[in-house]
Amino acid sequence: MANNLKSTVRLTHRNPKRPIKGLPASVELADDATVEDAKILIARQAGVKDFNRIGLYDAVSKETLKNRKARVRDEAGVAKTAELVVKDLGPQIAWRTVYLVEYFGPILFHLLIPLIRPYIYVVAPFAYKDEIETPLTRVQWLLFGLFHLHYLKREYETAFVHKFSANTMPARNIVRNSAFYWLIGGLLCALDVYAPNSLAARDALSPLDCVGLALYAAGEAGNWAVHRHLASLRRPGGTERAIPNCVGSSLVTSPNYMFEVVAWTGVILISRSWTVVVFICAGTYFMRAWSRDKERALRNAFGDRYKKKRYTMLPGLI
Structure with missing residues (x-):
């Protein structure tokens, strides 16, 4: 009635x-x-x-x-x-659209830079005269795959897994939100990783690369599992909160962020690129604030039913 x-x-x-x-x-x-x-x-x-x-x-x-x-x-x-x-x-824009646009930037640049590589690295400030005769190495191709696997996974999760509590955000904010991914995770990382003199410009995989690859695989798998679990806690179109109970949730408030850092640490070990370090350090700064907000929200929503976490993102650190 x-x-x-x-x-x-x-x-x-x-x-x-x-x-x-x-x-x-x-x-x-x-x-x-x-x-x-x-x-x-x-x-x-x-x-x-x-x-x-x-x-x-x-x-x-x-x-x-x-x-x-x-x-x-x-x-x-x-x-x-x-x-x-x-x-x-x-004016508003759907959150799902925002994330799809954000993650498209790195996909675009990590495709574009290798394609136009012979034309950009022979001019200042690069000026590598033999670039046309220097193809991407095996490690650079590996990183090409790792970057795309990560962001294609993100696009899939945005389209089919994530459930958003808010419908929209102000449309004007999409430029600010996208700049981080497009300019740092996309353009800056691609320019350095695929450069002829990059530390990633090598063919043989070292033991350190294998460790990095293992960290990447574990981080991406853990991140995927957490995202699937978080999506299962909310009905389609719902905004309700629930206490997460998944891999890593006994250690930190936001295990998805923890696994994100693990995966990118693997990319750092393989690429040895300062740009990837900048990217994940900046990302950690933002995720730190979001994870603390989530801890505060869970405490307020569930009180004594929620086991408070000392660390919200990285065990022993954040």
Whole structure:
């Protein structure tokens, strides 16, 4: 039976200097209305075509209401003040599209640089005059495969495995988000790894390369297993949280990040490239913050039912 109980919630602008034209002073929300329901209703009444543009905030804490499936009446600030703070977030883009675009950059550059190699390494600042007669070595071809395997796996997971708690993000952020992968993981790493004088420009595999290959395989397999497990914890279209119980979860909060670092450590050992070191160090900086946010969220959501982790990403370090 549908819930016919309704309550009036006042609406105020988060940014009075850039108000939403047509925003009503208040809306009538059903007792069981979710944050997403409220966005849809507000967008309809304000004449905003894409409800994902509507950002809702707690009137007391000023924090965004992230869980789109949470009931509005269960939000503490809303219950206390009967008020929602509203902001137009601007044009939106689906999170799934964002990740597909991000990971396409490295795939593109790690294809492009080997193809145009005879034409770029014979000019400044490279100026390797014999480049046309210097083909990629076996180790460079191995790295070519490892880079593509990693990012094709990422594209597959984005398209078919991951379940996103948020529908969209501001479209303007895609350039910032993609720059890290396109410019560092893609262009910079490819230019160094496939260069004629690269430390990867060798044919024989050393014991260190074999160790790197083993780390890469273990890291990618572990990362894949964790991503599959995390996806299984959420229903399609759901935003619910659950306590992870998979390989590595007894050690750290985010074992997927741990295995990511393991895999890239393997690439570092094989490539000996400073660019790969820069890439994974920068990535670790971001993953460190995300893993700590996840630990905080799990503690808040499950309290004593959740076994708190001392390390959120790398055992003994982070």
